[in-house]
Amino acid sequence: MNSQHQIQDAISILSSAFAPLDCRILATRNGSFSFTLVNHAGIAQHSQRLYPGQYGRESIQQVILRTRQSLTA
Secondary structure (H helix, E strand, O other), X not given: OOHHHHHHHHHHHHHHHOOOOEEEEEEXXXXXXXXXXXXXXXXXXXXXXEXXXXXOHHHHHHHHHHHHHHHHO
């Protein structure tokens, strides 16, 4: 699977994992991208940049777990 397909899969997984928060994707370039989770009032709750190696299926689950911990802290 090429990098673009992995990024698209990661974006889909992130969007599903954090619903009902809006997962906004920013600055996709050079094989990396940023995502920001925004609540219903439009306030950013979390932002993070992911690089190649962080958005494979196993690694993205770790990102999700750490992000959820961050949101509840």
